[in-house]
Amino acid sequence: MSKKTLAILTVVLAIIIDQVIKIYVKTHFVLGEEYKIFDWFIIHFTENNGMAMGIEFGGETGKLFLTLFRLVAVSAILYWLIGNIKKGVHNAVIIAIALIFSGAIGNIIDSVFYGVIFDSSQYKVATLFADQPYGKLFHGKVVDMFYFPMWEGFLPEWIPFIGGDFFIFFQYIFNPADAFISVGVALLFLFNKHAFPKEEENTPAE
Numbered sequence: 001m002s003k004k005t006l007a008i009l010t011v012v013l014a015i016i017i018d019q020v021i022k023i024y025v026k027t028h029f030v031l032g033e034e035y036k037i038f039d040w041f042i043i044h045f046t047e048n049n050g051m052a053m054g055i056e057f058g059g060e061t062g063k064l065f066l067t068l069f070r071l072v073a074v075s076a077i078l079y080w081l082i083g084n085i086k087k088g089v090h091n092a093v094i095i096a097i098a099l100i101f102s103g104a105i106g107n108i109i110d111s112v113f114y115g116v117i118f119d120s121s122q123y124k125v126a127t128l129f130a131d132q133p134y135g136k137l138f139h140g141k142v143v144d145m146f147y148f149p150m151w152e153g154f155l156p157e158w159i160p161f162i163g164g165d166f167f168i169f170f171q172y173i174f175n176p177a178d179a180f181i182s183v184g185v186a187l188l189f190l191f192n193k194h195a196f197p198k199e200e201e202n203t204p205a206e
Helices: 003-028 059-087 091-117 176-190
Strands: 034-038 041-048 142-147 151-154 166-169
Touching: 003 041, 003 059, 003 091, 003 142, 003 176, 059 091, 091 142, 091 176, 142 176
Parallel strands: none
Antiparallel strands: 034 041, 041 142, 151 166
């Protein structure tokens, strides 16, 4: 399999997985509804307007800026991916960048289109291709659902700043696109010598 084919298959498969799961959750769960698979693995439907970890800023203007920024960033990632394919780098690096690109695209699809193809998920299950969508183009909400509260309790008092506080690990809710980005970054870290090779120093011949 060529590196170009590997990249395309990775991107297509990852985006399909991301969108199928998001659309299923969006059309089968009411906002805030959850389904417990294990005590430490819960499907909890939530949406966010902003950046990672649900951070929000700037209202509608901030949302539009964030979506446009993502479009610029994903263009740069695509350029990086194409460059590495041409260089013939290690397959793990190709997969890593393709996963990061796929994750970015997955969340961009939510941000750009979900506001005009779904109605609200509050108090009812949303309808796909609704007559009265909840938002407008470039102002959609990102769908999150994976929640892994593997441990919760009060932290020991001796821990600086947060000692004695109630803490949940892992408290953030994320989606497949976020997971693909995280896996991609982890792969780049593991294969950093292939992803970021150091230029060999040219030493004069003796």
